[in-house]
Amino acid sequence: MKYNCELIRDLLLLCQDNVASTASQTAVNEHLLECAECRSFKKNMKIVNLQQNTSKMKDAETISHTKVAKRIRKRKPLIIVCLALVTILVTYFSYSYATGKRFDAYNCSQNSRWVDEESILLGDVDMAPFHIYLYENEEKYRTIATKYSFPFWELGSSSWANKTDDLVKLVGWYSVRDDGQGITVVPIECFDENVEYIEMGANDSRLRKEIKGGEVIIFSWAKSLRWNDLDGIAYSKEGEPLYKLGYDVKNATIKTDELRWLPVLK
Structure with a gap:
């Protein structure tokens, strides 16, 4: 090799x-x-x-x-x-979800026991930390309050208004003071063509809203007001008072659901 x-x-x-x-x-x-x-x-x-x-x-x-x-x-x-x-x-x-709390206010209001499939949403008001929803049920108008408490919206109290045949009527009513925060919401529906506008509220916070027949008009304040502080009056185009917010009862006991728009006697 x-x-x-x-x-x-x-x-x-x-x-x-x-x-x-x-x-x-x-x-x-x-x-x-x-x-x-x-x-x-x-x-x-x-x-x-x-x-x-x-x-x-x-x-x-x-x-x-x-x-x-x-x-x-x-x-x-x-x-x-x-x-x-x-x-x-x-x-x-x-647990929060099971007790009705939700991440948005609307779905939270839907969990109220006063809201069902037949309920009609008439309107809503956003006044942080509250969000108020107005529903029409078969027998009554329901006002449902929700309040934001991080990270959820939770149900607050609710109120109702009776259904009537009045030409000017309340379709809800809510006034509350919670943890130093107040809110008042007064929704109105008007079918009287003679009503041009409505004024409501105390002197320093009196509001005026033009009326459109059949539409829900919502008055709201970021404070709690009593019904007699509202001094609600519906006026004609000429500025003549036609209706006034009050009670048509003669006994000493009055209820919130008896609050109505009463014709002004001439």
């Missing part, structure tokens, strides 16, 4: 690491064609290298798993806290 086996085997190591010259690689290939022992040596080299690489991979995988396990152990308290918070939040939101 042209080359010594020991020399070729040394060159095999260089070839394996891809650092042998082209001439050395050619010499190794020519020798391997002639020498069975060197071919066997090369084969054994591949097996040993494969075993070494496999062992290194297993060691690296073991080290990686160990690092992951250590990170999990370090973060375990944080994971437990996060899971506890998630559980608390899910319980809180589920």
Whole structure:
């Protein structure tokens, strides 16, 4: 043979690491064609290298798993806290939803026991933190109050007004003072063509609204007012009083649902 086996085997190591010259690689290939022992040596080299690489991979995988396990152990308290918070939040939101609280005021008002599929929404008033909804039911007009309390809207109190055949009538009524915050809402529907406008409220907060037949006109104040503070009067185009808000009862006991627009006697 042209080359010594020991020399070729040394060159095999260089070839394996891809650092042998082209001439050395050619010499190794020519020798391997002639020498069975060197071919066997090369084969054994591949097996040993494969075993070494496999062992290194297993060691690296073991080290990686160990690092992951250590990170999990370090973060375990944080994971437990996060899971506890998630559980608390899910319980809180589920309970709030079950008790009628909602993320928007309208859906909250729909959860009132006075609102059903037959209820008709006549209008609404947004006066933060309140949002008032006016509904017409089969027998009465219902005024439903909702109030924002982060992060939900929740139902407040409600009131009603009786249905009448009056040409000028209340289609709701709401006045409340809650945690230092007050609100008064008085919705009116007018079918008397002679009524041009309505004035209502105390001197420093008296409002005037033009009347359009059949439309719901809403008076609102960011304070609680008693009915006798409203001093509601409906006027003709000429400024003549036609109706006045009050009670048509003679006994000492009066009820809110008896409040009506009474014709002014001439």
